[in-house]
Amino acid sequence: MGTIIDVKPMFIEGYPFTAIRVALPKTNLLIVSNDVGYIMCAALDVDLLSEKLADRKVIAGRAVGVRTIEQLLEAPLEKVTDASREKGWRPGMKGKDALLKLADQ
Numbered sequence: 001m002g003t004i005i006d007v008k009p010m011f012i013e014g015y016p017f018t019a020i021r022v023a024l025p026k027t028n029l030l031i032v033s034n035d036v037g038y039i040m041c042a043a044l045d046v047d048l049l050s051e052k053l054a055d056r057k058v059i060a061g062r063a064v065g066v067r068t069i070e071q072l073l074e075a076p077l078e079k080v081t082d083a084s085r086e087k088g089w090r091p092g093m094k095g096k097d098a099l100l101k102l103a104d105q
Contacts, residue, residue: 006019012099029041036087036102037061039098040061044060047079050081050082059083059084060084063076072095077091079091089101
C-alpha cells in the first residue's frame with residue numbers, strides 16, 4: 001500500500017494553500033485549504049455544517065466525482081455552506097475560483 005496521507009503546500013495564482021489527500025479503501029478524501037476555508041470532495045457534509053454547526057460559520061464547499069486534487073480545483077462546487085456564500089461562493093463555481101476569494105483574507 002502506498003502513502004496513506006499526503007500533505008503538500010501548493011500555490012494558486014501565487015497564493016498559498018495546503019493540499020491533503022487521504023487514501024481510503026476504494027476512494028480518496030481530498031481537501032484544499034487555507035486559514036479561512038476549504039474545498040473538499042463529496043465526503044463533506046455541507047448540510048451538517050450549515051444547519052447543526054451554523055454557529056461555527058465554517059467556510060467550505062463540496063465537489064462531486066473528483067479523484068485528484070487537480071480535478072477538485074477544476075470541478076464546479078456542488079454545494080457550499082451558508083458562511084461561504086457570504087464570501088461570494090456559489091454552487092457551480094470552480095473550486096480554485098472559490099479558494100481565490102479567500103486568498104487575501
